Amino acid sequence: MTNKRDNAHNAARTPTPRFFTVSDVADLFDVSPRSVRRWIKSGDLPVHRFGGVVRISDSDLRTFAATHREG
Numbered sequence: 001m002t003n004k005r006d007n008a009h010n011a012a013r014t015p016t017p018r019f020f021t022v023s024d025v026a027d028l029f030d031v032s033p034r035s036v037r038r039w040i041k042s043g044d045l046p047v048h049r050f051g052g053v054v055r056i057s058d059s060d061l062r063t064f065a066a067t068h069r070e071g
Contacts, residue, residue: 044064045061
């Protein structure tokens with residue numbers, strides 16, 4: 001059974017960030033993985049490297065989409 005203190009503590013926690021693969025991002029934007037790698041190489045899309053694995057955070061992906069919006 002939880003009490004009010006536990007609920008307040010849990011509500012204050014930052015949600016765990018979600019990470020995407022290059023292929024995930026390519027599918028989301030309907031582009032090739034090569035295009036995503038170009039965005040990364042140019043510095044337009046920041047990545048996180050965990051060992052040899054490249055991941056894109058949800059927040060970085062949202063920022064990228066917002067800055068590349070037309071209109």
